[in-house]
Amino acid sequence: MTDKFISIEGIARRYPGAGGGTTTVFEDFWLSMTRGEFGCVIGHSGCGKTTVLNILAGLDEPSEGTVIVDGQGIEGTSLDRAVIFQSHALLPWRTVLGNVGYAVSSKWRKWDRARVRAHAQKFIDLVGLTGSEHKHPSELSGGMKQRVGIARALSITPKIMLMDEPFSALDALTRGTLQDEVRRICLETGQTTFMITHDVDEAIFLADKIFLMTNGPGAVLAEIVENPLPKERGRIDLHRHPYYYALRNHIVDFLVSRSKSFAAEVTDHDPRHVPTVRPGVGEPVIVSPPRVVEPNPAQSVAR
Numbered sequence: 368m369t370d371k372f373i374s375i376e377g378i379a380r381r382y383p384g385a386g387g388g389t390t391t392v393f394e395d396f397w398l399s400m401t402r403g404e405f406g407c408v409i410g411h412s413g414c415g416k417t418t419v420l421n422i423l424a425g426l427d428e429p430s431e432g433t434v435i436v437d438g439q440g441i442e443g444t445s446l447d448r449a450v451i452f453q454s455h456a457l458l459p460w461r462t463v464l465g466n467v468g469y470a471v472s473s474k475w476r477k478w479d480r481a482r483v484r485a486h487a488q489k490f491i492d493l494v495g496l497t498g499s500e501h502k503h504p505s506e507l508s509g510g511m512k513q514r515v516g517i518a519r520a521l522s523i524t525p526k527i528m529l530m531d532e533p534f535s536a537l538d539a540l541t542r543g544t545l546q547d548e549v550r551r552i553c554l555e556t557g558q559t560t561f562m563i564t565h566d567v568d569e570a571i572f573l574a575d576k577i578f579l580m581t582n583g584p585g586a587v588l589a590e591i592v593e594n595p596l597p598k599e600r601g602r603i604d605l606h607r608h609p610y611y612y613a614l615r616n617h618i619v620d621f622l623v624s625r626s627k628s629f630a631a632e633v634t635d636h637d638p639r640h641v642p643t644v645r646p647g648v649g650e651p652v653i654v655s656p657p658r659v660v661e662p663n664p665a666q667s668v669a670r
């Protein structure tokens with residue numbers, strides 16, 4: 368049996384459209400993730416990635432369907448679900464320690480000051496900000512601010528971490544360093560993470576599974592791509608792995624052509640049983656749903 372730690376069940380999001388109609392961003396959207404999994408969603412602008420993330424965060428509600436996390440339906444925001452956005456949203460009048468400590472004391476209201484500080488410090492150390500505890504956000508670089516955001520999110524030990532293009536505003540060097548940090552932390556802590564990115568290499572480096580969405584409106588989850596690269600992968604030498612180009616080409620091909628033509632070409636798509644594929648050497652292998660092997664009529668006749 369699969370452990371559905373996150374279960375998105377048939378959600379739709381509709382908005383009032385022009386002329387009194389309705390615009391459907393997506394509908395009949397099903398997706399599940401297991402505990403400790405790192406999932407990245409990729410799709411063109413406007414397909415509804417942020418909407419899905421906001422629904423998972425409890426910041427938005429689906430027009431239909433439900434989302435269950437660890438056996439409980441989502442109702443509003445919760446400290447069980449931490450969100451990291453592209454912008455840092457730090458409290459400018461608080462220090463690094465103050466920002467992280469504020470989140471800690473919001474979750475554990477009965478903790479005394481010393482316990483809050485010690486817990487916050489652990490996560491400040493984890494993201495490599497030891498020594499900057501007493502700085503204010505205005506004294507930090509963009510990468511450091513994003514580290515504070517990550518420390519703050521992790522410090523409340525959320526059941527799920529939701530990241531909406533968290534590194535896209537950073538320079539390439541800082542982005543790479545933070546990708547390394549996030550991967551190390553997620554592997555160390557077993558943090559279940561759902562992330563949006565437009566960066567294919569970022570998804571290949573970080574994700575266990577990559578969720579491919581077609582173009583909106585009326586977007587669908589077309590395919591789940593299982594990352595065939597080993598867990599012990601390095602960001603710098605990703606491209607040396609024999610499966611790297613097959614995986615990368617598969618995702619890029621989807622973004623360039625299949626995301627647009629999918630609805631016309633795949634008429635029997637079943638949103639409840641989205642295929643999981645594993646690109647590698649040769650043709651991608653369909654992992655699930657298992658390929659139905661039709662009996663060979665010639666053999667049947669011969670019997």
Ligand SMILES: Nc1ncnc2c1ncn2[C@@H]1O[C@H](COP(=O)(O)OP(=O)(O)OP(=O)(O)O)[C@@H](O)[C@H]1O
Nearest residue numbers: 382383392410411412413414415416417418419583
């Ligand atoms: N409040 C709203 N009212 C009407 N339409 C909305 C509203 N919020 C979002 N939308 C529409 O929903 C669609 C999906 O938006 P969403 O932000 O989820 O897309 P996205 O895939 O995250 O895009 P991007 O990659 O550009 O961030 C877009 O077409 C957007 O215009």
